[in-house]
Amino acid sequence: MSGGLAVSVCYIFDTSIFERTWNMRGGFIRGLFDIDRRDFLKFCSATAAMMGLSEAYAPKIAEAVTTAAPRTPVVWLTLSCDSGCTEMFIKAKRPSAAELILDVLSVEFNDTIMAAAGEQAEENLKNAVDKGGFILVIEGAMPTKPGYGTIAGKDMLDIVKEVAPKALAVVAIGSCATNTGIPGAAPNPSGLISVTDALKPLGIANVNLPGCPADPKLLVGVVLNYLLFKKLPDLDELGRPKMFYAKTIHEQCERRSHFEAGRFVEAFGTPEMEKGYCLYKMGCKGPQTHGPCPTIRYNDNASWCILAGAPCIGCLDMKWPDAQSPFYGRLAGVSIPGFGGVQSTADKVGKVLGAATAIGIGAHAAATAAKGGKKGGGE
Numbered sequence: 001m002s003g004g005l006a007v008s009v010c011y012i013f014d015t016s017i018f019e020r021t022w023n024m025r026g027g028f029i030r031g032l033f034d035i036d037r038r039d040f041l042k043f044c045s046a047t048a049a050m051m052g053l054s055e056a057y058a059p060k061i062a063e064a065v066t067t068a069a070p071r072t073p074v075v076w077l078t079l080s081c082d083s084g085c086t087e088m089f090i091k092a093k094r095p096s097a098a099e100l101i102l103d104v105l106s107v108e109f110n111d112t113i114m115a116a117a118g119e120q121a122e123e124n125l126k127n128a129v130d131k132g133g134f135i136l137v138i139e140g141a142m143p144t145k146p147g148y149g150t151i152a153g154k155d156m157l158d159i160v161k162e163v164a165p166k167a168l169a170v171v172a173i174g175s176c177a178t179n180t181g182i183p184g185a186a187p188n189p190s191g192l193i194s195v196t197d198a199l200k201p202l203g204i205a206n207v208n209l210p211g212c213p214a215d216p217k218l219l220v221g222v223v224l225n226y227l228l229f230k231k232l233p234d235l236d237e238l239g240r241p242k243m244f245y246a247k248t249i250h251e252q253c254e255r256r257s258h259f260e261a262g263r264f265v266e267a268f269g270t271p272e273m274e275k276g277y278c279l280y281k282m283g284c285k286g287p288q289t290h291g292p293c294p295t296i297r298y299n300d301n302a303s304w305c306i307l308a309g310a311p312c313i314g315c316l317d318m319k320w321p322d323a324q325s326p327f328y329g330r331l332a333g334v335s336i337p338g339f340g341g342v343q344s345t346a347d348k349v350g351k352v353l354g355a356a357t358a359i360g361i362g363a364h365a366a367a368t369a370a371k372g373g374k375k376g377g378g379e
């Protein structure tokens with residue numbers, strides 16, 4: 001990592017990280033993992049679970065991280081977005097993904113947080129790209145209308161086309177990069193396209209990590225998979241790592257038993273909210289959204305949307321946000337296998353599932369989608 005980046009990231013956000021990073025880079029005083037070893041090992045166990053690996057992989061992950069040398073260079077481009085994924089990356093808590101990335105990766109360029117600006121920043125980018133052998137992380141979408149998104153006078157799309165062919169791998173992080181997200185919502189005035197659509201004409205495939213913002217733990221998981229198995233993780237047809245995006249939120253939700261028993265919240269601020277009943281009727285998009293939110297959680301693993309009492313608005317879905325709007329509108333038309341493929345309203349779902357505890361709506365959604373009966377989008 002460049003000294004400039006270390007100073008700018010850590011001075012602004014976490015002086016303790018700065019101290020540890022500086023000390024490591026200087027090669028004296030103490031090493032990063034001596035300080036929080038217990039937390040670090042806990043992180044390795046949690047990461048193994050997140051990656052769908054057994055507990056036995058935790059020591060291997062620890063070894064992969066601590067012996068990774070030289071660190072893999074990363075060029076992180078921030079395009080049309082609000083930089084939320086970078087914000088989440090630098091504010092992750094200890095044992096932070098940021099610390100791990102700072103130790104496993106060498107972030108050569110991130111235009112949002114690096115100290116360099118103007119011509120010096122452009123020179124840093126050129127030098128990093130010229131050296132090659134880097135992972136390209138792209139945050140944000142690309143305008144297709146000339147002049148709607150430029151950096152140093154160059155259209156964002158042209159920058160990506162120039163840099164991506166020289167990368168070892170390309171990772172699109174966050175919904176803006178994976179599916180244009182909020183900036184690309186209808187009517188999409190800039191004509192934004194996703195990283196996948198931008199790279200398709202070049203014959204370059206990329207890893208997609210949707211989320212608004214995407215948790216940096218997912219990026220860490222992709223990198224650790226690379227370190228452990230010397231390859232990128234298995235991807236689904238939308239370019240998402242199967243280890244993170246195979247299951248729906250609903251399949252993993254702690255309110256699932258309430259859904260199955262037909263116990264729903266009917267209005268915010270009611271006793272049903274306090275009892276933690278299912279938020280399906282409040283517009284929860286968990287049944288059609290794939291992702292690991294219930295297991296990875298947010299804010300230092302403290303909580304996640306549904307646990308905090310907010311219905312999932314589907315921000316990890318590859319058609320978000322248009323297909324999930326209105327956010328508090330009820331997900332319509334759910335087919336219930338085993339009940340004659342009935343198209344049920346949420347009211348019927350509650351009654352029917354009160355007697356059908358073993359049926360999952362993940363299967364319903366799939367069955368409905370297969371019949372073309374699902375309204376409101378989703379994958």
Ligand code: SF4
Pocket residue numbers: 249250251253254255256257259277278279280284285286287306312
């Ligand atoms: S509908 Fe939403 S709140 Fe209810 S169980 Fe499914 S994911 Fe959880």
Ligand code: SF4
Pocket residue numbers: 212249289291293304305306311312313314315316317
């Ligand atoms: S629970 Fe839903 S709204 Fe919350 S982060 Fe996950 S996908 Fe997004």
